[in-house]
Amino acid sequence: MKILVALRRHKWRYVAFVFGFLLFVSPPALLIRAAYHWMGSSANTDLHKVCFRMPWDWIFSGDFAIFEGRYLMISFIIAVLVVAFFFGPLFCGWLCPVGSSTELLSRLMPRKCKINLSHKINPAVLRYGFLASFVLVAVLSTYAAGLGVAGICCRYCAASQFQNIVNVIFHPTELAYWHSGGIMVIGAWLILGGIFWQGGRGWCLYNCPLGVISNIFHFAGSKLGLTYKIKHDPTNCTECYKCEDVCPSWAIKRHSKEIDINRHTCNACLECVKVCHKSCFKYERG
Numbered sequence: 001m002k003i004l005v006a007l008r009r010h011k012w013r014y015v016a017f018v019f020g021f022l023l024f025v026s027p028p029a030l031l032i033r034a035a036y037h038w039m040g041s042s043a044n045t046d047l048h049k050v051c052f053r054m055p056w057d058w059i060f061s062g063d064f065a066i067f068e069g070r071y072l073m074i075s076f077i078i079a080v081l082v083v084a085f086f087f088g089p090l091f092c093g094w095l096c097p098v099g100s101s102t103e104l105l106s107r108l109m110p111r112k113c114k115i116n117l118s119h120k121i122n123p124a125v126l127r128y129g130f131l132a133s134f135v136l137v138a139v140l141s142t143y144a145a146g147l148g149v150a151g152i153c154c155r156y157c158a159a160s161q162f163q164n165i166v167n168v169i170f171h172p173t174e175l176a177y178w179h180s181g182g183i184m185v186i187g188a189w190l191i192l193g194g195i196f197w198q199g200g201r202g203w204c205l206y207n208c209p210l211g212v213i214s215n216i217f218h219f220a221g222s223k224l225g226l227t228y229k230i231k232h233d234p235t236n237c238t239e240c241y242k243c244e245d246v247c248p249s250w251a252i253k254r255h256s257k258e259i260d261i262n263r264h265t266c267n268a269c270l271e272c273v274k275v276c277h278k279s280c281f282k283y284e285r286g
């Protein structure tokens with residue numbers, strides 16, 4: 001089966017996926033548990049403590065006071081972005097349980113059943129379009145808090161819904177806390193943008209503020225020439241385009257032997273490095 005071939009080819013990445021789950025998602029949530037233990041806090045430890053979405057809502061709406069005491073969340077965001085700047089969005093490509101789960105599920109689906117618009121649209125344009133609307137909602141919700149608009153961003157969060165799904169597996173009564181926004185997210189993230197999406201990263205491409213901002217940092221870092229990034233040397237390319245097929249982020253665009261790598265979506269997963277039988281891809285500095 002294709003998924004077994006993929007797992008074998010790049011096994012350490014899939015081991016990292018398991019670590020990502022164990023580190024961030026409750027019940028284990030080992031990293032979050034350890035950090036809260038170290039801070040002497042007895043608060044609940046789950047994926048919400050390193051929220052991917054609301055910190056950006058607070059930043060763009062100027063609500064900085066809310067960060068008080070949220071040391072783990074602040075450290076997590078800074079760490080993800082610093083790593084993205086110097087080494088690429090490694091959290092997205094190697095650890096994030098939200099993106100990794102849909103990528104794996106998508107690999108189980110036959111290719112002909114999956115949405116693939118990679119040749120029709122530039123994912124970077126839609127990514128930045130999403131970010132612009134996210135900022136707009138954050139700003140508007142600040143002024144319209146009295147109208148009940150505030151909090152819209154939290155309802156539509158795949159990370160939150162991922163934790164809710166796991167909670168229900170361990171405690172079925174948690175289903176009582178599901179809301180209509182969360183069910184819509186399951187449709188958009190897990191089903192449409194995941195299982196039925198070529199690469200399984202539809203939500204990551206168009207709906208995650210942490211993902212798009214990580215790629216802005218990666219793009220900026222790659223421009224400096226001192227940081228790590230994927231490079232392609234066409235000399236030995238046989239134009240098989242397995243690399244394009246395997247890229248979960250629609251970051252590879254072919255023009256005959258020339259291949260463009262879109263730094264606005266590449267998540268440094270190294271699938272292209274592993275799949276190319278001519279070693280045309282390298283992950284290196286400079």
Ligand code: SF4
Pocket residue numbers: 052091092093096097098099100158203204205208209210211212
């Ligand atoms: S884009 Fe967001 S959801 Fe996707 S892998 Fe990155 S952090 Fe996770």
Ligand code: SF4
Pocket residue numbers: 236237238239240241242243244259275276277278279280281
């Ligand atoms: S997998 Fe390698 S040989 Fe095949 S198209 Fe991509 S770069 Fe060329």
Ligand code: SF4
Pocket residue numbers: 230246247248249250251252261265266267268269270271272273
């Ligand atoms: S270009 Fe390569 S490293 Fe970047 S997302 Fe695609 S497969 Fe992964």
